[in-house]
Amino acid sequence: MYLILILAVAAFWFMSRKSRKQQRAQQEFRSTLQPGDEVMTASGMMGVVVEVEDDTITLESTPGSRTRWVRAAIAKKVEAPVADDQPSDEDGTEDDEPADRLDDEPIDVPDDLSSLPPSRGDDDTDRK
Template sequence: MGQLNQFLPFVLMFVVIYFFMIRPQQKRAKQEKEFEGALKVGDKIITKSGLHGKVAELAETTVVVETMAGKLKMERSAISMELSASLAKK
């Protein structure tokens, strides 16, 4: 019983860390993957660096974005899910 009482705080700490840090991070990563997969030609997007544009072409891991300055090829992961969603709501 004494050994269990010594070990219990470590188990509780791990459970708290899992539910407040690890699990939300995994959920967010899953949402971002779904967002990247749901992109289609014509979607208006904002990149994580702040570039605004419209999706012109899609490839497996890359996307061609049409901006005022021309077309740019970038990774799908460079597109911000939050900023693009706020742009779509407007």
């Protein structure tokens, strides 16, 4: 009986420990916000931190469009996109793009399926 109780308390302690670490990391992140940081709010709005007051963060999403947010609403810092270091071919295409078609004959695409020939596996059209 005591073993089950001890296991339950230990499981609860380990689960709460993980969430406490996450909360601590979020609080540390929010306390280090400064003007110029690009962030995303919990609702998905992205912007640049313009002003940091006590518990209020002012974001600028587009030039001249400023909104004020509670510090707890800032979810994460947005990392700048990394440039692709993959070289391209001489003609400007990348290696993983499909090659051009060899024949330049136009392809006739019908508007409905009635003009299409039967597929190779449709020998018996009565089978459903």
